[in-house]
Amino acid sequence: MIELMPLFLFAFICGVLLLGYPVAFSLGGASLLFAAIGIAGGIFDASFLAAVPNRIFGTMSNNTLIAVPLFILMGVMLQRSKIAEELLTAMAAGLGNKPGGLAIAVIIVGMLLAASTGIVGATVVTMGLLSLPTMLSRGYSASFATGTICATGTLGQIIPPSIALVLLGDILSTGYQQAQINLGNYSPDTVSVGDLFVGAIVPGLLLVVFYIIYVVIFSQLKPDQAGGTMTEQSDTGNEVTISMATVVAPILLIVVVLGSILAGAATPTEAAGIGALGASLLAFYKKQLDIIRLQQVAAETLKITSMVFMILIGAAIFSLVFRGYGGDELITDYFASLEGGVFSAVLIVMLVIFFLGFILDFIEITFVVVPIVGPILFAMGVDPIWLGIMIALNLQTSFLTPPFGFALFYLRGVAPEQVATTDIYRGVAPFIVIQLLLLALIAYWPALATWLPSVVYG
Known part of the structure; x- marks a missing residue:
């Protein structure tokens, strides 16, 4: 009975979350409750809780995590300054009058918006408000239009620079170092956020290409459901020129942010600062930045950042209590007993994360599940970059899957x-099938995720 306490703790937290209680306080509160029960019953060592202050201080002083509020500020600024709306209008000017053209414009703009925000909810809501009414009015079927928007909105999980990859990079780095220490061959080499950013480029672009190919095929087969009945004429050359000027600046900002990381000129944290400053200057240039909007952007950035770090603190407490009850040994023994070795262990982890994606956001899963299973999988020889990309894609698919996918809500x-x-x-x-296909490709051919980092970083 005592050895099952970690599982009881995990199940209890999931139940509390299903009741609608705040994630951060559910994680920390439930863990402390179980710790108190264990201390009272003499089955939990209270010294594990002595590490809580150090964990919190380590979180607050983590230089990598400074990138989180900066990337959030960048994304919120681009949204509040209506740059996303101008992007969609610009792309629609050149593509919108062809069957499937507006859907392709939505995918491209959604990709750029995902690269700037990295937040699934923000991208889906923004694209839904901006593009769905237009797509419906131009003859797109409701299913094709909504499917395209939902799938595009989840690109924020995998397209760098992504907040999900920033958080995953920090957690995977810690887990990899812990695995090396446990194996007795610790080295300073580890996985970084930059590694994940580079590793996600090929899978992210492949996903966008697959989406566009599907849209083109669907539009050819069923043009009446893809805006093929529209009779409007193309915009004038002058309007398209103005639109292209609108498109270039946001794209240039994203290229500078990501390019500075790839070139080794800036760390992800420094690049995030460049992105936040660049988005602010872009909004100022377009006369969309005033004191009121700046206050709104700052308040929303503070709100989202506070949520992220409170969840991180709650997850740190959960991790300590979980390990105090021997949860890591329980999972290690279970994986070791599996037939099929690494393949079976990774498959089970992917399935667990997929189903947890129905009830938890990527932040909770990153902070709760990955620190538990990461060191164990790394000790079994799993590549951390490959695992990080697989988890990001897996969560992206989960957020899109009925009936509980967050993007659908x-x-x-x-x-x-x-x-x-x-x-x-x-x-x-169809987009779920595409994502599962890409997951299978990366699982079969890990070089899709690991080749580019090996080239860039040697």
């Missing part, structure tokens, strides 16, 4: 009443 909240929930479910099905 976000879009349902802003979609017109005439759009049925079943339309959204049907629309995302």
